[in-house]
Amino acid sequence: MELSVVAVVPSREIEGTYSVRPSDVATCDPMAFGSSRKPILGNDVLKSWADRVRGLGVRSLWLASGGHDGKVDGPTLAKFVRQGVERLLLIKLKSYAEMDLADLVRFHRDRGNPITEAQDARGELGVCLLDRIALHSATDESESKRANDCGQIPYQFTGYAKRILSATERQELVGDGLTGACAMKPLGTQIRDKVWVGEGVKIAPSARIIGPVYIGARTTIGAGATVGPFSSVEHDCVIDCGTTVEQSTILPNSYLAPGLLIRNSQVDGRHLEHLRWGAVADLQPAKLGRRIQPRGSRRPFFNKAKSDMFSGAGGAFPWEFGAAPAMAQPWLQVQL
Amino acid sequence: MGVWRCAGDGTALASGAVMKDVAWRVMNFPGDLGSEGRRALRHDLLSALRVSGCAVIVDLSGRKSLDHHDVDLLLECAACVAGRDAKLIFVAGSPTLRALLEVCRIASVVPVCYSTEEAFSYPQIAAETIHVPAHMKDIGAQQ
Numbered sequence: 278m279e280l281s282v283v284a285v286v287p288s289r290e291i292e293g294t295y296s297v298r299p300s301d302v303a304t305c306d307p308m309a310f311g312s313s314r315k316p317i318l319g320n321d322v323l324k325s326w327a328d329r330v331r332g333l334g335v336r337s338l339w340l341a342s343g344g345h346d347g348k349v350d351g352p353t354l355a356k357f358v359r360q361g362v363e364r365l366l367l368i369k370l371k372s373y374a375e376m377d378l379a380d381l382v383r384f385h386r387d388r389g390n391p392i393t394e395a396q397d398a399r400g401e402l403g404v405c406l407l408d409r410i411a412l413h414s415a416t417d418e419s420e421s422k423r424a425n426d427c428g429q430i431p432y433q434f435t436g437y438a439k440r441i442l443s444a445t446e447r448q449e450l451v452g453d454g455l456t457g458a459c460a461m462k463p464l465g466t467q468i469r470d471k472v473w474v475g476e477g478v479k480i481a482p483s484a485r486i487i488g489p490v491y492i493g494a495r496t497t498i499g500a501g502a503t504v505g506p507f508s509s510v511e512h513d514c515v516i517d518c519g520t521t522v523e524q525s526t527i528l529p530n531s532y533l534a535p536g537l538l539i540r541n542s543q544v545d546g547r548h549l550e551h552l553r554w555g556a557v558a559d560l561q562p563a564k565l566g567r568r569i570q571p572r573g574s575r576r577p578f579f580n581k582a583k584s585d586m587f588s589g590a591g592g593a594f595p596w597e598f599g600a601a602p603a604m605a606q607p608w609l610q611v612q613l
Numbered sequence: 614m615g616v617w618r619c620a621g622d623g624t625a626l627a628s629g630a631v632m633k634d635v636a637w638r639v640m641n642f643p644g645d646l647g648s649e650g651r652r653a654l655r656h657d658l659l660s661a662l663r664v665s666g667c668a669v670i671v672d673l674s675g676r677k678s679l680d681h682h683d684v685d686l687l688l689e690c691a692a693c694v695a696g697r698d699a700k701l702i703f704v705a706g707s708p709t710l711r712a713l714l715e716v717c718r719i720a721s722v723v724p725v726c727y728s729t730e731e732a733f734s735y736p737q738i739a740a741e742t743i744h745v746p747a748h749m750k751d752i753g754a755q756q
Binding site for chain 1: 678679680681683684707708709710711712713715716717718721
């Protein structure tokens with residue numbers, strides 16, 4: 278039976294902007310700042326899923342936009358029925374899981390389930406298999422609800438998994454990647470024990486880099502700054518003089534002002550989420566941080582890449598979701 | 614703004630310790646200040662902090678966020694009491710504000726509490742004591 282695969286990217290990330298306005302920051306859900314397309318130690322989670330899909334022998338992948346939580350409604354799935362798809366693997370980009378997809382497919386086939394949802398001890402992982410019959414009966418309800426209603430047995434995953442929409446679990450994934458506790462490796466060159474840097478990184482001589490730490494490509498670390506341990510500064514960031522980053526993640530294109538103390542936090546441009554206190558603070562009014570323009574020109578929307586770019590040097594995922602006012606194309610098929 | 618006095622409340626004092634009667638002043642740091650209001654607040658805060666032996670609690674719980682003027686003023690307050698016998702505590706009403714105070718390192722130099730009640734139970738306030746060595750006590754008795 279032919280298998281098609283859909284990776285669902287939350288729509289707000291495809292739109293390229295956050296729906297949270299500065300005035301909402303104090304009251305909004307910190308989870309809203311989670312992002313499945315932001316790199317983790319320079320890695321794209323979509324690429325890790327694409328590699329696993331390729332391991333199934335599938336040669337193409339559909340990219341689709343979902344709701345804010347990556348949810349795809351039934352009518353949208355029904356489009357696959359019209360295209361004659363017999364079995365569909367749906368991957369919502371809400372988790373990083375070192376899952377053997379072949380084992381999931383075997384489980385699904387052996388059980389004869391129309392729907393098989395993968396879950397671990399903490400719940401759904403956002404990966405499910407749907408047969409044609411399930412696609413036919415697709416409604417607005419979630420896949421898991423339909424599966425539960427049908428009395429289906431979920432696929433229990435016991436391997437390594439983290440929900441990447443949670444800043445806390447994201448930070449745990451960073452720590453595990455830096456210490457080798459998971460298969461994800463920092464994307465860069467190891468210059469010292471447990472210190473990885475990307476290309477074009479500038480580190481002032483007086484800056485202190487304390488491993489385990491990852492510094493992404495083209496990032497600048499100013500004089501007297503301290504980065505690490507258990508920290509990740511992603512690509513195109515500027516950490517200004519004297520600022521300390523400890524047990525934190527700085528997401529791409531972020532600027533941090535001089536003399537700050539960033540501890541147990543995730544910073545995305547102007548927003549800081551404190552992982553222990555669950556608070557989201559807007560750094561921009563106090564001029565403590567802001568988003569900086571990515572280098573180079575703005576990338577085109579769904580910049581389709583050559584088929585061999587997955588295995589290219591550097592391992593960067595070739596599709597970047599640039600800013601676009603609205604979704605012009607809800608589905609995009611890419612060759613693996 | 615109001616003046617609060619730290620009660621003795623039967624706190625046990627070690628031998629040779631003297632309870633110092635400290636008047637704690639709680640000063641609000643309101644939101645939506647215009648330039649005039651900000652100037653007046655700065656004047657009030659710094660005037661209070663310049664008094665010798667002063668003890669001030671700055672209540673920021675009315676604020677949802679801080680801008681760079683606020684951060685400047687809070688740092689100025691911290692600088693004003695540094696190395697002096699003055700006491701200063703900030704009350705951050707929310708985790709958001711507390712995170713901001715930590716990020717700009719204010720929390721590293723000034724104690725930060727979640728509420729005025731917590732501020733009053735802060736160790737420095739609960740037992741404001743001056744330890745007098747035994748031989749000094751004897752000298753005082755002779756005089």
